[in-house]
Amino acid sequence: MDMNQYLEIFIEESQEHLQNLNQSLLGLETNPKDLKILNEIFRVAHTLKGMAGTMGFSGVTGLTHQMENVLDAIRNGKIDVNTEIVDVLFECLDYLDNSINSIASTGKEGSQKADAIIASLNNIQNNKPVAATTAKEQKAEAKEDHIKFNQYDENVIRKALQQGMNVFKIRVILAKDCMLKSARSFIVFQTVERYGEIFKSIPKVEDIEDEKFDNEFTIAIVTKEPDSLIKKELESISEVVEIRIDQIEVEVEAAAPEEAMQEIRGGSAASVAAVEEKEGNEETQNKKGKAGKTVRVDIDRLDNLMNLVSELIIIKTRMEGAGGESRSQDMTEAVEYLERITTNLHDAVMKVRMVPIERVFNRFPRMVRDLSKDLGKDILLNMSGEETELDRTVIDEIGDPLIHLIRNAIDHGIEEKDVRIANNKSSTGTVYLRAYQDGNSVVIEVEDDGHGINTEKILKKAVERGLISPSAANELDEKKAIELLFKPGFSTAEKVSDLSGRGVGLDVVKTKIESLNGIVEVESIRGKGSKFIIRLPLTLAIIQALLVTIGEEKYAIPLNVIRDITTINGATIRNIHGQEVVLNRSNVLPIVRLDKMLDVENSQSADSEELTAVVVKKGEKHAAFIVDTLIGQQEIVIKTLGKFLSGIKYIAGATILGDGQVALIVDTNSLI
């Protein structure tokens, strides 16, 4: 079977499970007695083990197996949860996460060694002595050790005997206080399989794996080795109390030896396959219970669907105009109905692309936990609005900037414990992470109750780094000073920790957010804390835009950058240092002649008296874009110009208009 086709599913699902594990572990830390959480962790570890086993990733399988052991011990009350154990479990999580990532990027598990973690897992298991024997274990020994063979088994035995091989029945009795019976039996099975083929086991292999047996089990094997050797090997396994090996004898008939061996092999292979299949079924059942009715869809397919919907809308617009007067009532009704359907369809497809921001927020509790441990600060992370939805493409990009801001808040924002106490603050610092929808945009806030932003320090640093001159620094107000934070090459951390202050500063955050058509703002009160506010468009795919004509061409200007629309009398335009400007609301407004910038021929605006100007903002700056006429506001679907035309100046993308024509979207930022 080719595993490659399953690899992607494996990775996706594993990541989901790890996310789940992460949350459960955090839950376990605060709630060590919660059996539900423990069961969840166990389930995840088990599922991962099964999946990794099927895919042949032995590192993951090995570790999850050990995790299961420890978790099982906790579940049975043999070990109490403490922070050490949780820490080790977190280490396991990190290891698994790394492995999965490495599988995702290289297809291999990577060379990292799990030995240390496994050793600490073993320590946890062994340090704590076993407290009680379960009632179940007490009624061991009672059962007789006879195996019933069916016809198939008898055939196997007969053929083996014909070839002069030995057929043994091995009864294995484990120590009463054996903690991990399934693991022990697994070792027994492995050992036996080195010498021969197991063709029967009582209870069944599945039951043994699930620990559905008392202290003993019986297996039947075909082997070339003498019983004494196997006995010796098995007895060397710890926690195995007794091994009884008996010869099995069945009447021998004549048959071809070659054939026999093959059949035995075939038989055991089949039984293994059956076991795997059963495990698989159990997994899917487990999944069904939890995940409900979801389907994993490639984002490309959604884009394709989106394209088709856009096409449908375009053709619908055409149908509305078609037919004119001669259109029958029937036709009109049908088109109206079509319009309703397409609108709903469009909304539905857009919704499919929306993902709750929880997906990003999920990883933060863990991060904050680790950070607060590392830095020795008590930090409480207060999250709200996880259900707020954003376009999938935005979700994928927003993670890193948020990590950066949260790290900043904890590392630079929140004071050391003693400082906080000295300032009459609670010793526990709080970081708020909020998300909410505000009109057509989504706002994400990262707020801390630390010491706020020290503008003097920023100015000093900026001067040191040569970002501004000392004289200019004196003139900056607080707001301007804070903006310096976003300048490339700025980092204010006095202590360079490995968390933040590595030179990659807030400018990276700002660039990222702006590439998503969003903005970052900062609010800060000295001594009270600071707040970073990220404002993102609800979706990258669809925006409101103003359609304009320049010459014979149509262009779209995103509505969110437009301040207002005004007319300018050509005579009022002045020329200052080769730059055309106009006085507007007592401000000097630079003029951008779009026809010239975009090389449009036959523009009317060149020699007309009254100019139509779209005033566009970029941060604090404004400029008047001269256009010929305004067509109106419209919701447009943004399409990229593609790789072939990437890097075209002044154009941010393209969109398809109602008549099927392509209109370009003006990149106002690059023009101001």
Added chain:
Amino acid sequence: MDAVNVTRQFVIFRLANEEYGIDILRVKEIKEMMNITRVPKAAHFVRGVINLRGEVIPIVDLRKKFGLPKVEETESTRIIIVSVDDLTVGLVVDSSSEVTEINGAAIEEAPAAIGNVEQGNIFGIGKVGERLIILLDVVKIITNSAI
């Protein structure tokens, strides 16, 4: 050419007085001339973009790309949509109406330079009876054109 006896199919089109061929496996479809939205600041041979069933596809004017004189569009002007890996590009040609099979044996290596087409863009000259067909290497044309 290594694969001497392999017969391949080529879409044949005209530019000025020459016949050119493109491997049919690269051709997605052939469209009649349609309205092209100009893209400012693009390379001189890029005519603009069109809407191909909801996708925005860049259009290269092969006459300009090969330095041939400009002509008025006619009824027979066509856009050949070709795709190379994940790039889809339209090529404007004077006309196109034919698909021809050319055997590997009938393809000769390209001479140093043919007219204005840089040699790298040609992978051979196909002989079909008396006709000589310039076989273009679409991959090179497109990757050389990309910005």
